Amino acid sequence: MTPDPERGATLRADAARNRERVLRIAREQLAAGDDSLMFNSIARLAGVGVGTVYRHFPTRQAMLEALLVERFQHMIGEVRAAAAEEDAVTSLHRLLRLTLQRMLKDSGFAAVFESDSDADGRMSAMKGELELALTHLLDRAREAGAVRPGLGADDVRRLICGIGHAVRIGDDQAKYAEIYLAVLLEGLRPPR
Amino acid sequence: MTPDPERGATLRADAARNRERVLRIAREQLAAGDDSLMFNSIARLAGVGVGTVYRHFPTRQAMLEALLVERFQHMIGEVRAAAAEEDAVTSLHRLLRLTLQRMLKDSGFAAVFESDSDADGRMSAMKGELELALTHLLDRAREAGAVRPGLGADDVRRLICGIGHAVRIGDDQAKYAEIYLAVLLEGLRPPR
Amino acid sequence: MTPDPERGATLRADAARNRERVLRIAREQLAAGDDSLMFNSIARLAGVGVGTVYRHFPTRQAMLEALLVERFQHMIGEVRAAAAEEDAVTSLHRLLRLTLQRMLKDSGFAAVFESDSDADGRMSAMKGELELALTHLLDRAREAGAVRPGLGADDVRRLICGIGHAVRIGDDQAKYAEIYLAVLLEGLRPPR
Amino acid sequence: MTPDPERGATLRADAARNRERVLRIAREQLAAGDDSLMFNSIARLAGVGVGTVYRHFPTRQAMLEALLVERFQHMIGEVRAAAAEEDAVTSLHRLLRLTLQRMLKDSGFAAVFESDSDADGRMSAMKGELELALTHLLDRAREAGAVRPGLGADDVRRLICGIGHAVRIGDDQAKYAEIYLAVLLEGLRPPR
């Protein structure tokens, strides 16, 4: 038995192995651009029964979130670190750039990051911590004149999601990402 | 027989009538928030056979585009008029605000406006004219200092789509639309 | 196109053919003792797609009822004729015997005959007519002293269903049917 | 270790405890109107593994029977007592009324009481004793003129099951039970 960091419980060795297999396959599918996450085919590819997949992940959304628990936990650390840095503005910009790139690379991440309704309470909790940390960072950046009043952490989340969307529409994402991000960063500042 | 302005051909009277019925129902469905556009139910509601729907619109995308021909033609006029106005900056802002509201009100419009691949050449042609007119307007606004260099009409289209997306993520669209639009407008300006 | 007596509408020739095929297979399945009426296998055996089966019969109950429309219509005639005969008591006994035998031979019939909730309004209508005719017969048999007061047509229906159930429990149905029916017939009379 | 009266073997204390837990939950489920007796959910509710449930009860039928051992044993006593009473006819009527009410209250009991095939030999043995005792009672009632010749204990069992079925079909069981029982009791008598 090994502790399962994502469930706060202990999983039988084989169960944990299957869970990981399923998650690995799901990750591959998403990476390959197939965001349908069909339980039957995931099960087949993972070499387990469908029932096993359902046992671990009652819904598609739950699977998506499970796929991202580590990433979100990592992000919380990043945002906290960013909020603690000396130069809040640079820090904010770097954070937003990083987040944008993550969204572009991983559509599953983008989907969960955008969504307001989580299947799993732990995901909601993490989002709450994320928002808190971002609020701190934002407050400091605001003091430095880089953020207009009236824009909260959730607004910034939505806006960066919007920018991600704008970049994705186009055909040369690498090219647009930096430009559109620059537009956002300038737009966040108090109007002249 | 009446000329069919959208097909460049002549349609039998009953065919034209059926076409309009289908479009009307499709419009109603979209307006009612159902963007699945299922051909079978549209056919049923329109009182025609599915085959008839397929004859007129080979794909969902084609139907969507047909639904929006008038709207796009109207838009072309708007953008041209905007480009001709004295105060290009105000004009640009008004145009973007109008477009944003249109996207929020009509998800079908948003989908086609965002898309880079059209089912029907006439839609592509219209988009080309739209881009041309917007380029003019943008050039004039740029001279007035309201648009940074390096941002073309297509960029602005994508960015306003992104803002629309950001607004749609939230639960109180009316509240966010104006704020996020303001962020975009400020962001479009040359950096300080 | 031929008129479809069971739908009150006109069915396309091929549709009618398919409908009959499906009903024939369903009938065979039931006769073979399989009362599960699985749509997929019925479709396969009938040589049609599942969708076709679903189109004709939205639910299992609807299919069962469709299977029995003719039988119920015939029964209505029988009960009316029975109610019109000279010797109401003999007539009632013969009718109940016939019904019991029908229930034992055809479990589908027994199921629909017992059920109080019909999928199709026409079935409910037929049951209503059946009840009416039986009420007449019962009234006449009551006058002849063969039916106790307080027992209506629906009670008799339930009781004969119960007798059918009692017979079915045993292993030698032929043996029990007549005896248990005799018990019922005597029990229907006013108490001594 | 405690002797397990129902298995003729000795059960480890924890095994006996588990067995009782499972039976208690199963009883509750049935009482709550859920007669599906799903092993997985029973196991979950009982706080044991499914495997444990299977170990104790190889089939649903076996579980049902185990649930009813006490009740049947009690019934044997009742029927014997009834057979010993002075007024056999009254006694028989009271017994049938009691049995009917039991069937209506407890669908599990009804199922096992009706069934001719038992999973457990002890259940068959009990049914045998029941039949014997009922035969005595019936013989005495027959002498008193309340039961026609040719009707044995098993027939009466089936008939009361049939009456239970008839009552269950309707929507107002309390109302029909007494009437239909009266029909049966009169029907049991020798024909006039």
Place this chain on the structure above:
DNA sequence: AATGAATGAGTCTTCATTCAT
């Protein structure tokens, strides 16, 4: 040109049972 019945692959989901732990 119109019809709409038919198609049937595709997907989802459950649950009785087994067996490795």
Place this chain on the structure above:
DNA sequence: AATGAATGAAGACTCATTCAT
């Protein structure tokens, strides 16, 4: 003896598309 994760057959149902009428 107990566990409960795993299994996967089984069955239900949908809907985009075709094609005979």
